[in-house]
Amino acid sequence: MRREAPQKIGDYGPLFFPATMLVVFFVVPFATMIAVSFFQRQQGGFYVPAFELSNYQRFLSLFFANVLGFSLMLAVTVAICCVLLAVPFTYLLTRMSRKVQVVWLVALLSVLSLSEVIIGFAWSTLFSRTAGITNLLVMAGIMSEAKALLPSFGAVLTGMVYQAFPYTVLVLYPALVRLDPTLTEAARTLGASPIKAFFTVVVPALRNTITATLIMVFIFALGCYLLPQLLGRPQHWTLSVLITDQAIYQSNMPFAAAMAVFLVLVTLGLVALTILAGRKGEAA
Template identity: 45%
Template sequence: MQQGNSFTRSIGLIPSSVMIGVFFLVPFVLIILTSVSVPSDEGDYQFGFSLVHFERFATWFYIERAFFSAGLCALIALLSLLIAYPFTYMLTRFGPRSQTLWLIYILAQLSLSEVLIAFSWQILLSRTGGIGNILAWVGLAESSFAMTPSAGAVLAALVYLAVPFSVLLLFPALSRLDRSLTEASRTLGASPLRTFFTVVIPVTRPAIISSGVTIFVLTLGAIIVPQVLGKPEHWTLSVLITDQAIFNFNMPFASALAVVLLIISGGVIVAVTKFSGGRS
């Protein structure tokens, strides 16, 4: 009977395995093959084995872009958690009706595309119709000024993009939190703030880690926001991949950069998983 159930579960995994193979493994293998391809006589490329595209990456410009991208996304993950975690914790203390309304609002934010968010923030931070114009109108600034393009604009827009995802990732763990733990802490004399830092955060640490890693990977692939709101020195590795693939028609080098981006994502996931597992 147990073997029959195991066989049934194995059969049920076949459709998902086929989907993973078709939509992930096949493109991934093609990217790997393209990244090590060799130039052809016609000026195109053909499958072979050459590390020339990875050698091109091994220059300070692209290495610095990789470090900048990783640092920016780590900062975005940290800021989004600092905003989303207290908000989600308070949200779980609301009644069912209020929670439903807030969750609908957050899901509506997720329906906004990166393009819409980028151009909305561009208007918000512009000289003519943005925050600078409002500050000049109320007398807090001498004249209107633009806040874009800048690294701060890129950071603010990506945090705005990431916070709803953080809330939805944290909500299940915080909503299932055993309230007897916080009540016991309060009974023993701990203040609400101390209970939050010594009980709530340690108990939900796995959700915090998984949310942070997810936001890191999500924002690492952002293209439109850095391109619209930032200067070239604020562009991430994803923007350079798009530039090489679409505008320079250099698919082998774009594939090599994509492999590097995947290595960064995988390295962060492995490092965080190992660190969190070691601590537990």
């Protein structure tokens, strides 16, 4: 069917509601945040309208540059770990019976129902010295005594990967379900091993989907707030943690807004890359 161009103003009616929601819930708050980022902070936590660049200049200091670098590195690491684990897991899942797939998908959805608070405290218990997994290693004779595995970077990474893994699987699942199984069967017929067929047929066929998933998980991990505090040290805190600290505890709303503006711009840029990768996938 051929889509006709709108002929009158009334034809744009269906776009009015979503456009209004976009303006009210995104454009106005984001514009307000940008304006506040240029305000001048005064003693007592107050701030007045002004056009100050000091908030952005402070953000470019060595300390906050290190925090930004760590946040980006942590988000990239979480995204790579999730995709490396989720791609083979989801591929094997799609080759199972329908009942088994439903059970696993329900289990993944149940993980999504857990809040970040529950996940953080659950992993803090598992990594603790008194009730943690090291007690099992002591019972097995692998370790001489139990010890705490947190706070540490490994604990933060584990918790964030656990939280983002179900999202990764659910994004990859539709693409792998639609993948023609005869492709891998043809590779096996030509002498390829199952592992070689997976890396030479399945992975290249999902290249654009994997790229979009990496970006999605990166955005998700970049906004992680509670797990770095519960499982890590202050040097493991992300930019989201510092934004909250500056806004609530330091009463420095203009500086917090400046950091938030940068974080939103990075997120929007990555969303644009995701859309671009999706369009290339459709064109292919």
